[in-house]
Amino acid sequence: MKKLKLKRLFAMLVAIAFIAGLIPFAIGSAASSVKPGWKEDAKKPITFDWYINFSWFGTKWGGNAVSDYITKKTGVKINFIVPAGNENEKLNVMIASNTLPDFITLGWWEEAVKKMIAGKLVYALDDLAKKYDPYFFTVANKQRLGWYTEPDGHVYGYPNASYTPSDYQNPKLKIYSNQTFLVRKDMYEALGKPDMRKPDTFLKALADAKKKFPTVNGQPLIPIGFHEFTDTGCYSLESYLWNFLAIPREKNGKLYDITTNPEYIRWLKTFNEAYRRGLIAKDVFIDKRAQMEEKIAQGRYFSMIYQRTDFVAQQQELYKKNPNMIYIAVDGPANSKLEKPKLAGQGIAGWTLTMISKNNKDPKRAIRFMSYWLSPEGQKDFYLGPKGVTWDIINGKEQFKPDVVKLMQTDRPTFDKKYGAELTYWMLGDWPYVSQWEPPMPPYLQQMADWTLGKTVSYAQYDNLNPPADSPEGIIARKVALKWGQTLPKLIMAKSSSDFDRILNDYHKYLKQVGYDKLLAWQQKQLEENKKKLGLK
Secondary structure (H helix, E strand, O other), X not given: OOOOOOHHHHHHHHHHHHHHOOOOHHHHHHHXXXXXXXXXXXXXXXXXXXXXXXXXXXXXXXXXXXHHHHHHHHOEEEEEEOOOOXXXXXXXXXXXXXXXXXXXXXXXXOHHHHHHHHOOOEOOHHHHHHHHOOOHHHHOOHHHHHHOEOOOOOEOOEEOOOOOHHHHOOOOOOOOOOEEEEEEHHHHHHOOOOOOOOHHHHHHHHXXXXXXXXXXXXXXXEEEEOOOOEOOEXXXXXXXXXXXXXXXXXXXXXEOOHHHOHHHHHHHHHHHHHHHOOOOOOHHHHOOHHHHXXXXXXXXXXXXXXXXXXXXXXXXXXXXXXXXXXXXXXXXXXXXXXXXXXXXXXXXXXXXXXXXXXXXXXXXXXHHHHHHHHOHHHHHHHHHOOXXXXXXXXXXXXXXXXXXXXXHHHOHHHHHHHOOOOOOOOOOOOHHHHHHHOOOXXXXXXXXXXXXOOOEEEOHHHOOOOOOOOOHHHHHHXXXXXXXXXXXXXXXXXXXXXXXXXXXXXXXXXXXXXXXXXXXXXXXXXXXXXXXXXOOO
C-alpha cells in the first residue's frame, strides 16, 4: 500500500467510508492512523493457552519458521490444547467448570458458542477493542463483524475462512468448494470412466469396481467412502448430497424438511440398494477420521463423497507411490434432470470462530494479538512467514521460495513442522486476502479444486440457523438432530425398500411429535434476519 502525503484529507475520507461500511479489509486496515497496540507489548513475553476444538489438530507452536518469527516479533507464544477424545465432552466440561483457557477456537455452528456467550464466559471483542485496542476496528472486516453481532449489540467471536458477499463479486478471486465426488484414477479409467450421475450407472460402477479390484494390497476394496458418521448424521449424505443434487433449501421462500424431497429420497434409496448389494462396507459407519485417512493413504476406497482439503497429505503419499493411484474429482450423483451441482463455497460465517475467555490472563494482550493477526501484516506473517526463509520477491512478486513450495506439495507434515506457513495456523486466517500469495497447486490437487469452479455458490443466508440450545426450539433441534443421527444409518442399512419407507415415515412422525414446525418457524425468522444482513430479498 503506497503512503499518502495528504493524511488529514485521507483520514476524513476513511472516516466517511468507515461509517458507510465501504472500505474493504485490506484498504481500511492500512489507511487508519490508529496505532497497532501489539507493538507496545512486543518486548514482553507471554504465553497464551489456546484451545482448538478439533482432535485432529496436531501442530505445535515453536520450532518452525512462522511461529518463531511471530513470537520474536510480538512476544507471544501459544500453548495449543487439543481434546484427546470427544471434542464436545471436553469443551462442555470446561464450560461447566469455568476452566476455559485464554483463547477458544471452535466451529461457528457448535452449541458451545451460544453457551459461552449466554454464560458470560467470553469477552465481547468490541468492548475489549474500545478499552485496549481501537486498531482492531481498522483491521476487522465490517461485514464479518455485522454478521456476528449478537442481539445485545456485541461481537464475541471472529471467523476464519469467511467470504463476504463482496468477495463473491470479485472477479479476481477463484472461489472453490471443498465438496467433491472422488474416484481412484487408475480404477476409474480401467472401468472405462463410467457415468456415475444416475442411480443405475452409479450402482454398476461400484459393483464393477468391487469385481475387478476385490482387494488392495490384501485388504478388501471399499467401493464408496463418506465423512464419518456422528450422533447427528453424516455430512456426505446430507449437505454434500443435497448440493450434488442441486436441491433448493426453500419452497416458495419457506424452509422445509429436505428429507421429504423426492430427489434426496431417490438417492438415499440408491445408497440403501448399494448396501444391500454389499457395495457399502460396514467400516464406513464406524470409522473415524484417523482410520479413514489411513485407508485413503492405502488407496482402499474406489470412490468417496468427501472434502478434498481433508486428505492432502494422503493424496501426496499416493502420488509418491504411483501418480495413477491418486483420487480425482468427477461428476457423481445428480438429480433426475442431470443438472449441474450447486456446491457450497465458504460463506460469511466462515469455518471456525475464535473467542477470548474471561479467564484470559491478559485480555489487553489478547485483543491486541488478535488485531495483529487480522491485520495485513499479520496475515502476511502467518501465511508467508519470514522473508528470505520461506518467501522472497521472485519475478517481481512476493511468493514462496521454490524449495518451500516443493516441500509443501510433497510432504505436508514435514512442511508444517519445519515452516508452519500457508495456513498451518488457520485460526484467524483471512482466506480471500491471503489467496494473493497462494502458490499454484500441484496437478493432483488442482484437478479436484478446478472441478468445483463454476459449480460453487454461497449458502451464507442459511448459516447460523441453530436456536440457543436451552431454548424450546433449541431443545427440539437437538432432539431432531439426534433422531436423524439414529435414522440415517438405519435407512442406508434397511433390509428392503419397504423397510426403508417405514423407517423414514417413523422419522417424519417423530418430527411432528416433537414440534418440528416450531423449529422451522424460528429458523424462518432467523433466515429473514440473515437475508437482511446480507442485503438479500
